[in-house]
Amino acid sequence: MPERREINREMILILLGAPGAGKGTQCARLAQSLVVPHISTGNILRDHIERRSDLGVRIKTIVETGGLVPDGLMLDLLDERLKKSDCATGFILDGLPRTFEQAVALDSRLHPLYKGTSPLVVRLIVSEYSLLRRLEARRICPSCGESYSNYLEHVKTPGICEHDGATLVARSDDGPATVHRRLLRYQEKISPIVEHYSRNNVLITIDGDQPAHRVTTEILKEITSHRKRRKPIDTASQLV
Ligand code: AP5
Numbered sequence: 001m002p003e004r005r006e007i008n009r010e011m012i013l014i015l016l017g018a019p020g021a022g023k024g025t026q027c028a029r030l031a032q033s034l035v036v037p038h039i040s041t042g043n044i045l046r047d048h049i050e051r052r053s054d055l056g057v058r059i060k061t062i063v064e065t066g067g068l069v070p071d072g073l074m075l076d077l078l079d080e081r082l083k084k085s086d087c088a089t090g091f092i093l094d095g096l097p098r099t100f101e102q103a104v105a106l107d108s109r110l111h112p113l114y115k116g117t118s119p120l121v122v123r124l125i126v127s128e129y130s131l132l133r134r135l136e137a138r139r140i141c142p143s144c145g146e147s148y149s150n151y152l153e154h155v156k157t158p159g160i161c162e163h164d165g166a167t168l169v170a171r172s173d174d175g176p177a178t179v180h181r182r183l184l185r186y187q188e189k190i191s192p193i194v195e196h197y198s199r200n201n202v203l204i205t206i207d208g209d210q211p212a213h214r215v216t217t218e219i220l221k222e223i224t225s226h227r228k229r230r231k232p233i234d235t236a237s238q239l240v
Contacts, residue, residue: 011120012091012114013030013034015124020131020138021124023124026124027092027094030216041077041094044077049064065181066179067185074096074102090117098189100193103192120202120222121204125209132179133151138171139159139168
Protein backbone atom coordinates (compact mmCIF):
# COMPACT_ATOMS: atom_id res chain seq x y z
CA MET A 1 0.00 0.00 0.00
CA PRO A 2 1.37 3.48 -0.79
CA GLU A 3 2.76 5.55 2.07
CA ARG A 4 0.86 8.68 2.83
CA ARG A 5 2.49 11.98 3.77
CA GLU A 6 2.20 13.00 7.36
CA ILE A 7 -0.41 15.68 7.68
CA ASN A 8 -0.86 17.86 10.72
CA ARG A 9 -4.51 17.42 11.52
CA GLU A 10 -5.46 13.87 10.67
CA MET A 11 -8.45 12.45 12.42
CA ILE A 12 -8.89 8.73 12.75
CA LEU A 13 -11.98 7.89 14.70
CA ILE A 14 -13.26 4.35 15.23
CA LEU A 15 -16.72 3.75 16.62
CA LEU A 16 -17.52 0.58 18.51
CA GLY A 17 -20.93 -0.41 19.73
CA ALA A 18 -23.60 -3.07 19.54
CA PRO A 19 -26.05 -3.20 16.63
CA GLY A 20 -28.33 -0.19 17.08
CA ALA A 21 -25.94 1.66 19.41
CA GLY A 22 -26.00 4.67 17.10
CA LYS A 23 -22.65 4.25 15.32
CA GLY A 24 -24.03 5.18 11.91
CA THR A 25 -26.03 8.09 13.30
CA GLN A 26 -23.03 9.52 15.12
CA CYS A 27 -20.61 8.92 12.25
CA ALA A 28 -22.83 10.84 9.84
CA ARG A 29 -22.94 13.82 12.23
CA LEU A 30 -19.24 13.69 13.07
CA ALA A 31 -18.17 13.34 9.45
CA GLN A 32 -19.88 16.67 8.76
CA SER A 33 -18.27 18.43 11.73
CA LEU A 34 -14.80 17.00 11.18
CA VAL A 35 -14.87 17.04 7.35
CA VAL A 36 -13.55 13.51 6.98
CA PRO A 37 -15.28 10.59 5.24
CA HIS A 38 -17.53 8.17 7.08
CA ILE A 39 -16.53 4.62 6.21
CA SER A 40 -19.29 2.17 7.07
CA THR A 41 -18.39 -1.44 6.36
CA GLY A 42 -22.07 -2.36 6.63
CA ASN A 43 -22.95 0.19 3.93
CA ILE A 44 -20.12 -1.05 1.69
CA LEU A 45 -21.40 -4.63 2.03
CA ARG A 46 -25.05 -3.64 1.48
CA ASP A 47 -24.01 -1.74 -1.64
CA HIS A 48 -22.33 -4.89 -3.02
CA ILE A 49 -25.46 -6.91 -2.21
CA GLU A 50 -27.70 -4.32 -3.87
CA ARG A 51 -25.55 -4.25 -7.02
CA ARG A 52 -25.30 -8.08 -7.03
CA SER A 53 -21.56 -7.90 -7.49
CA ASP A 54 -19.63 -11.19 -7.17
CA LEU A 55 -18.80 -10.25 -3.61
CA GLY A 56 -22.39 -9.22 -2.95
CA VAL A 57 -23.67 -12.62 -4.06
CA ARG A 58 -21.13 -14.39 -1.81
CA ILE A 59 -21.93 -12.41 1.33
CA LYS A 60 -25.68 -11.78 0.99
CA THR A 61 -26.76 -14.68 3.19
CA ILE A 62 -24.07 -14.01 5.80
CA VAL A 63 -25.13 -10.36 6.21
CA GLU A 64 -28.84 -11.02 6.07
CA THR A 65 -28.64 -13.72 8.74
CA GLY A 66 -26.44 -11.72 11.10
CA GLY A 67 -23.18 -13.62 10.57
CA LEU A 68 -19.72 -12.17 10.15
CA VAL A 69 -18.09 -11.76 6.74
CA PRO A 70 -14.59 -13.40 6.80
CA ASP A 71 -11.79 -11.14 8.04
CA GLY A 72 -9.75 -11.43 4.81
CA LEU A 73 -12.62 -10.11 2.68
CA MET A 74 -13.26 -7.25 5.11
CA LEU A 75 -9.61 -6.22 5.16
CA ASP A 76 -9.44 -6.24 1.35
CA LEU A 77 -12.47 -3.93 1.27
CA LEU A 78 -10.86 -1.68 3.87
CA ASP A 79 -7.58 -1.48 1.93
CA GLU A 80 -9.48 -0.54 -1.21
CA ARG A 81 -11.36 2.20 0.62
CA LEU A 82 -8.33 3.66 2.44
CA LYS A 83 -6.55 4.11 -0.89
CA LYS A 84 -9.08 6.74 -1.95
CA SER A 85 -7.88 10.31 -1.79
CA ASP A 86 -10.63 11.48 0.56
CA CYS A 87 -8.99 9.47 3.36
CA ALA A 88 -5.80 11.54 3.16
CA THR A 89 -6.60 13.53 6.29
CA GLY A 90 -8.33 10.68 8.08
CA PHE A 91 -11.71 9.01 8.34
CA ILE A 92 -14.37 7.82 10.71
CA LEU A 93 -14.77 4.07 10.76
CA ASP A 94 -18.01 2.34 11.64
CA GLY A 95 -18.39 -1.47 11.61
CA LEU A 96 -14.75 -2.55 11.76
CA PRO A 97 -13.05 -3.98 13.77
CA ARG A 98 -15.50 -6.72 14.68
CA THR A 99 -12.89 -9.30 15.63
CA PHE A 100 -9.60 -9.01 17.49
CA GLU A 101 -7.82 -10.08 14.29
CA GLN A 102 -9.42 -7.16 12.43
CA ALA A 103 -8.31 -4.75 15.19
CA VAL A 104 -4.68 -5.85 14.95
CA ALA A 105 -4.73 -5.81 11.15
CA LEU A 106 -6.24 -2.32 11.22
CA ASP A 107 -3.38 -1.05 13.41
CA SER A 108 -0.86 -2.49 10.98
CA ARG A 109 -2.51 -0.55 8.13
CA LEU A 110 -2.84 2.74 10.00
CA HIS A 111 0.77 2.87 11.11
CA PRO A 112 2.42 3.27 7.67
CA LEU A 113 -0.40 5.42 6.29
CA TYR A 114 -0.81 7.88 9.15
CA LYS A 115 2.53 8.00 10.95
CA GLY A 116 2.31 9.86 14.22
CA THR A 117 -1.46 9.64 14.47
CA SER A 118 -3.15 7.29 16.86
CA PRO A 119 -6.85 6.66 16.45
CA LEU A 120 -9.44 7.62 18.96
CA VAL A 121 -11.75 4.70 19.65
CA VAL A 122 -15.20 5.56 20.93
CA ARG A 123 -17.32 2.83 22.46
CA LEU A 124 -21.03 3.58 22.70
CA ILE A 125 -22.74 1.83 25.58
CA VAL A 126 -26.49 1.33 25.17
CA SER A 127 -28.86 -0.84 27.19
CA GLU A 128 -30.25 -3.95 25.52
CA TYR A 129 -33.76 -2.55 25.95
CA SER A 130 -32.88 0.53 23.87
CA LEU A 131 -30.98 -1.49 21.25
CA LEU A 132 -33.97 -3.75 20.63
CA ARG A 133 -36.37 -0.83 20.57
CA ARG A 134 -34.21 1.15 18.13
CA LEU A 135 -33.65 -1.72 15.72
CA GLU A 136 -37.32 -2.66 15.73
CA ALA A 137 -38.18 0.98 14.92
CA ARG A 138 -35.44 1.64 12.34
CA ARG A 139 -36.59 2.37 8.79
CA ILE A 140 -34.34 2.98 5.79
CA CYS A 141 -34.92 4.78 2.53
CA PRO A 142 -34.30 2.17 -0.20
CA SER A 143 -33.42 4.96 -2.60
CA CYS A 144 -30.93 7.23 -0.77
CA GLY A 145 -30.11 5.07 2.28
CA GLU A 146 -31.16 7.68 4.87
CA SER A 147 -31.99 6.09 8.21
CA TYR A 148 -35.07 6.99 10.26
CA SER A 149 -36.66 5.85 13.47
CA ASN A 150 -40.34 5.12 13.93
CA TYR A 151 -40.23 6.20 17.53
CA LEU A 152 -38.46 9.55 17.13
CA GLU A 153 -40.86 12.34 16.23
CA HIS A 154 -38.84 14.43 13.80
CA VAL A 155 -40.11 12.77 10.58
CA LYS A 156 -42.46 15.10 8.64
CA THR A 157 -44.49 12.34 6.97
CA PRO A 158 -44.16 9.00 8.77
CA GLY A 159 -42.99 6.19 6.52
CA ILE A 160 -41.79 8.51 3.74
CA CYS A 161 -38.24 9.70 3.01
CA GLU A 162 -37.89 13.45 3.40
CA HIS A 163 -35.28 13.64 0.64
CA ASP A 164 -36.90 11.75 -2.21
CA GLY A 165 -40.39 10.68 -1.14
CA ALA A 166 -39.60 6.94 -1.26
CA THR A 167 -41.46 4.57 1.06
CA LEU A 168 -39.26 3.59 4.00
CA VAL A 169 -38.53 -0.08 4.67
CA ALA A 170 -37.09 -2.12 7.54
CA ARG A 171 -33.48 -3.26 7.06
CA SER A 172 -33.36 -6.91 6.00
CA ASP A 173 -31.27 -7.86 9.05
CA ASP A 174 -33.49 -6.06 11.58
CA GLY A 175 -35.95 -8.96 12.09
CA PRO A 176 -36.03 -10.31 15.69
CA ALA A 177 -34.16 -13.60 15.07
CA THR A 178 -31.37 -11.89 13.10
CA VAL A 179 -31.07 -9.08 15.64
CA HIS A 180 -30.70 -11.70 18.37
CA ARG A 181 -27.87 -13.35 16.40
CA ARG A 182 -26.14 -10.01 15.70
CA LEU A 183 -26.23 -9.06 19.37
CA LEU A 184 -24.84 -12.46 20.38
CA ARG A 185 -22.03 -12.17 17.84
CA TYR A 186 -21.18 -8.71 19.15
CA GLN A 187 -21.07 -9.88 22.77
CA GLU A 188 -18.86 -12.85 21.84
CA LYS A 189 -16.27 -10.74 20.03
CA ILE A 190 -16.10 -7.33 21.70
CA SER A 191 -14.07 -7.97 24.90
CA PRO A 192 -10.62 -8.58 23.36
CA ILE A 193 -11.12 -5.60 21.01
CA VAL A 194 -11.95 -3.34 23.94
CA GLU A 195 -8.98 -4.67 25.94
CA HIS A 196 -6.69 -4.06 22.98
CA TYR A 197 -7.62 -0.39 22.62
CA SER A 198 -7.77 0.11 26.35
CA ARG A 199 -4.18 -1.17 26.68
CA ASN A 200 -3.16 1.35 24.05
CA ASN A 201 -4.89 4.19 25.92
CA VAL A 202 -7.01 5.23 22.96
CA LEU A 203 -10.40 4.03 24.16
CA ILE A 204 -13.14 6.22 25.54
CA THR A 205 -16.59 5.13 26.59
CA ILE A 206 -19.70 7.22 26.00
CA ASP A 207 -23.24 6.73 27.26
CA GLY A 208 -25.06 6.11 23.97
CA ASP A 209 -28.45 5.99 25.68
CA GLN A 210 -28.63 9.78 25.66
CA PRO A 211 -30.29 11.76 22.85
CA ALA A 212 -28.14 11.68 19.70
CA HIS A 213 -27.12 15.37 19.88
CA ARG A 214 -25.76 14.91 23.42
CA VAL A 215 -23.76 11.88 22.34
CA THR A 216 -22.24 13.93 19.51
CA THR A 217 -21.30 16.75 21.89
CA GLU A 218 -19.55 14.34 24.25
CA ILE A 219 -17.62 12.69 21.44
CA LEU A 220 -16.49 16.06 20.06
CA LYS A 221 -15.28 17.07 23.53
CA GLU A 222 -13.25 13.85 23.78
CA ILE A 223 -11.78 14.43 20.33
CA THR A 224 -10.47 17.82 21.43
CA SER A 225 -8.71 16.40 24.47
CA HIS A 226 -7.41 13.37 22.50
CA ARG A 227 -5.78 15.67 19.95
CA LYS A 228 -3.75 17.26 22.73
CA ARG A 229 -2.36 13.98 24.06
CA ARG A 230 -2.22 11.53 21.14
CA LYS A 231 0.61 9.05 20.49
CA PRO A 232 0.82 6.33 17.78
CA ILE A 233 -0.12 2.74 18.66
CA ASP A 234 2.97 0.52 18.88
CA THR A 235 2.45 -2.02 16.11
CA ALA A 236 5.93 -3.58 16.24
CA SER A 237 4.77 -6.78 17.89
CA GLN A 238 1.31 -6.90 16.36
CA LEU A 239 1.67 -6.99 12.58
CA VAL A 240 -0.40 -9.71 10.86
P1 AP5 B 1 -23.50 -2.80 10.20
O1 AP5 B 1 -24.25 -2.09 9.18
O2 AP5 B 1 -22.19 -2.29 10.66
O3 AP5 B 1 -24.51 -3.06 11.40
P2 AP5 B 1 -24.37 -3.03 13.00
O4 AP5 B 1 -23.00 -2.95 13.55
O5 AP5 B 1 -25.20 -4.17 13.46
O6 AP5 B 1 -24.94 -1.64 13.38
P3 AP5 B 1 -26.29 -0.99 12.92
O7 AP5 B 1 -26.11 -0.35 11.59
O8 AP5 B 1 -27.44 -1.93 13.07
O9 AP5 B 1 -26.50 0.07 14.09
P4 AP5 B 1 -25.78 1.44 14.40
O10 AP5 B 1 -24.97 1.29 15.64
O11 AP5 B 1 -25.09 2.01 13.21
O12 AP5 B 1 -27.06 2.30 14.79
P5 AP5 B 1 -27.82 3.43 13.95
O13 AP5 B 1 -27.05 4.70 14.01
O14 AP5 B 1 -28.25 2.92 12.62
O15 AP5 B 1 -23.20 -4.31 9.70
C1 AP5 B 1 -24.21 -5.10 9.13
C2 AP5 B 1 -23.67 -6.50 8.84
O16 AP5 B 1 -22.57 -6.44 7.91
C3 AP5 B 1 -23.10 -7.26 10.04
O17 AP5 B 1 -24.10 -7.90 10.79
C4 AP5 B 1 -22.14 -8.24 9.36
O18 AP5 B 1 -22.87 -9.30 8.79
C5 AP5 B 1 -21.57 -7.43 8.22
N1 AP5 B 1 -20.32 -6.72 8.60
C6 AP5 B 1 -20.13 -5.38 8.66
N2 AP5 B 1 -18.89 -5.08 9.04
C7 AP5 B 1 -18.26 -6.27 9.22
C8 AP5 B 1 -16.94 -6.61 9.64
N3 AP5 B 1 -16.02 -5.68 9.95
N4 AP5 B 1 -16.62 -7.92 9.74
C9 AP5 B 1 -17.52 -8.88 9.41
N5 AP5 B 1 -18.80 -8.61 9.01
C10 AP5 B 1 -19.15 -7.31 8.92
O19 AP5 B 1 -29.10 3.62 14.88
C11 AP5 B 1 -30.09 2.60 14.95
C12 AP5 B 1 -31.47 3.27 15.10
O20 AP5 B 1 -31.49 3.98 16.34
C13 AP5 B 1 -31.77 4.30 14.00
O21 AP5 B 1 -33.12 4.22 13.67
C14 AP5 B 1 -31.46 5.66 14.66
O22 AP5 B 1 -32.29 6.69 14.17
C15 AP5 B 1 -31.76 5.37 16.14
N6 AP5 B 1 -30.86 6.09 17.03
C16 AP5 B 1 -29.51 6.33 16.87
N7 AP5 B 1 -29.03 7.01 17.92
C17 AP5 B 1 -30.06 7.21 18.77
C18 AP5 B 1 -30.19 7.85 20.05
N8 AP5 B 1 -29.14 8.40 20.65
N9 AP5 B 1 -31.39 7.85 20.64
C19 AP5 B 1 -32.47 7.27 20.05
N10 AP5 B 1 -32.43 6.65 18.84
C20 AP5 B 1 -31.24 6.62 18.21
